[in-house]
Amino acid sequence: MQFHLAATVAVVVLAAWLKVARIDWLWLLAAITGVWVSELINTSIERTIDRISSEPHPLAKTAKDAAAGAVLVAALFAAAVGAIVLGPPLWEACFR
Numbered sequence: 001m002q003f004h005l006a007a008t009v010a011v012v013v014l015a016a017w018l019k020v021a022r023i024d025w026l027w028l029l030a031a032i033t034g035v036w037v038s039e040l041i042n043t044s045i046e047r048t049i050d051r052i053s054s055e056p057h058p059l060a061k062t063a064k065d066a067a068a069g070a071v072l073v074a075a076l077f078a079a080a081v082g083a084i085v086l087g088p089p090l091w092e093a094c095f096r
């Protein structure tokens with residue numbers, strides 16, 4: 001959660017500094033929201049499974065791994081959006 005908060009602040013500050021277009025703000029906000037929502041659901045599933053039983057069980061493993069996979073998918077989407085939206089203007093600002 002602390003990593004997500006730091007990443008969110010960094011992206012928002014960088015996007016504001018680069019003055020990205022309004023439509024690009026929507027992509028960034030969608031990506032940030034996707035990561036936060038998937039992480040919150042992942043945490044909820046993990047805690048619920050741990051509350052029910054700490055015994056190893058194949059279904060518990062599948063549920064936790066699927067929830068973690070959802071976070072990974074959202075993070076990959078966010079990385080792609082970040083690269084597409086922030087990459088070119090950042091390159092422009094740094095090297096031209």
Ligand SMILES: Nc1ncnc2c1ncn2[C@@H]1O[C@H](COP(=O)(O)OP(=O)(O)OP(=O)(O)O)[C@@H](O)[C@H]1O
Pocket residue numbers: 046049053054055056057058060061064065068
């Ligand atoms: N009850 C269980 N039965 C079987 N496998 C489990 C069980 N609990 C966890 N595992 C396996 O161990 C891995 C790590 O579990 P853990 O609960 O530490 O999740 P985590 O993703 O590391 O959570 P956190 O975000 O709290 O660090 C899971 O991805 C899952 O494969």
